Amino acid sequence: MAAETIDLNASQSAGVAARYALALLGLADDLRAQDPGVLDRIANDLERLMEVWRSDADFRAFLADPRRGAAEQQKVLTAIIQKVGVGEEVRKLVGVLVNNRRLASLPAVAAAFGAELAQRRGQQVAHVTSAFPLTDTQRAQIAARLTESGISGVKLAETVDPAILGGLIVRIGSRLYDNSLKSKLQRMQFAMKGAA
Secondary structure, eight states: OHHHHHHHHHHHHHHHHHHHHHHHHHHHHHHTTTOTTHHHHHHHHHHHHHHHHHHOHHHHHHHHOTTSOHHHHHHHHHHHHHHHTOOHHHHHHHHHHHHTTOGGGHHHHHHHHHHHHHHHTTOEEEEEEESSOOOHHHHHHHHHHHHHTTOOSEEEEEEEOGGGOSSEEEEETTEEEEOOHHHHHHHHHHHHHHHO
C-alpha cells in the first residue's frame, strides 16, 4: 500500500510540474510574435538555473526544504537569479512557485519544459533517473551510449532519486532500461526466494 502512495505522489508531482511547464510554454508562445527567440532564451535560463541546482548540494537542500518561508525563499532565489542572469519569464515562474509553495517542483518543472520543447522540435527525450546529480562527463557518456544504440539527437531530462541507491534508469518513449542498484537488489532477492 505504501508503494502505491509513493507512486501516486510521484504521479501528482509530475502532473503539477507538467502544468507549470505548459503554462510557461503558453506564455512563450504568446511572446513569440514580439520576441522570436523567447523559447530558446527561456530554455537557456532554466538550464542555467538547473546547472546551479545540479552543482550545489546546499541549493538542492534549500529548494527541497518545506520549512522555509516564502520571504526567505524569494530573497535567496532573487540573489541566485541575479547572479546567474535569468530573464523575466523564469523569474516570474520562480515567484509563482514560491507563492504557491511549490518551489521543490522547480527541477521537475524545468525537466518537463525541456521535454515538451524537445517534443515540439521533434527530438526524442531520454528521461534519466540517477541517485546523484549527473556530471557533464556522465551526460556525454549516456549520449554516446544512446547514439551507439541507434538513438541520436536525444535530449536528456534528468531526475535525481536517492531511492534507487545507484546506477541509472533511462526511459525513452516506451523503452525502459533499468540498471539501478535497487532493481538489481530486488532481482537478487526474488532469485534467492525462488531458490529456497
